[in-house]
Amino acid sequence: xxxxxxxxQMNQYDETLDLYTHAIKRAHGDHxxxxxEIRELFETMRQKITNVAEGQLYLNEEFNRxxxxxxxxxVPDDVCQTYEKTVEMLSELDRIYYE
Numbered sequence: 448x449x450x451x452x453x454x455x456q457m458n459q460y461d462e463t464l465d466l467y468t469h470a471i472k473r474a475h476g477d478h479x480x481x482x483x484e485i486r487e488l489f490e491t492m493r494q495k496i497t498n499v500a501e502g503q504l505y506l507n508e509e510f511n512r513x514x515x516x517x518x519x520x521x522v523p524d525d526v527c528q529t530y531e532k533t534v535e536m537l538s539e540l541d542r543i544y545y546e
Contacts, residue, residue: 450504453544457496460536465513467533476527480515485533488513492540510541 468486475482489507495506520538522531528543 449543449546450502452546453504453506453540454499456491456498456540457512457542459494460540464533464536465493467529467536471526471530475530479523479526479530482530484516485513485537491539506544510544513541515539523545 458472466490468482471479471482492506492509495509496503517534517537520534520541522534
């Protein structure tokens with residue numbers, strides 16, 4: 448894993464993921480309760496990246512949980528493009544992290 452690459456990509460996606468994770472909670476929270484945990488995991492990852500010391504970025508737990516609650520980043524049929532894009536960005540971060 449290239450820590451710098453993950454941090455750079457997370458920083459690039461940060462504002463969008465912040466907006467989107469809030470939006471999907473409002474739009475899909477009634478039928479997709481996993482969106483609340485997606486938001487919490489995003490916030491945890493964001494905090495870890497903000498406070499990371501070089502060589503100390505550990506996001507295994509967060510990505511493992513995201514894969515579990517999203518069924519390996521699959522997108523439900525009844526959600527909006529914002530939900531789809533959120534899952535896409537998180538999947539990309541996961542892929543980069545484990546490269």
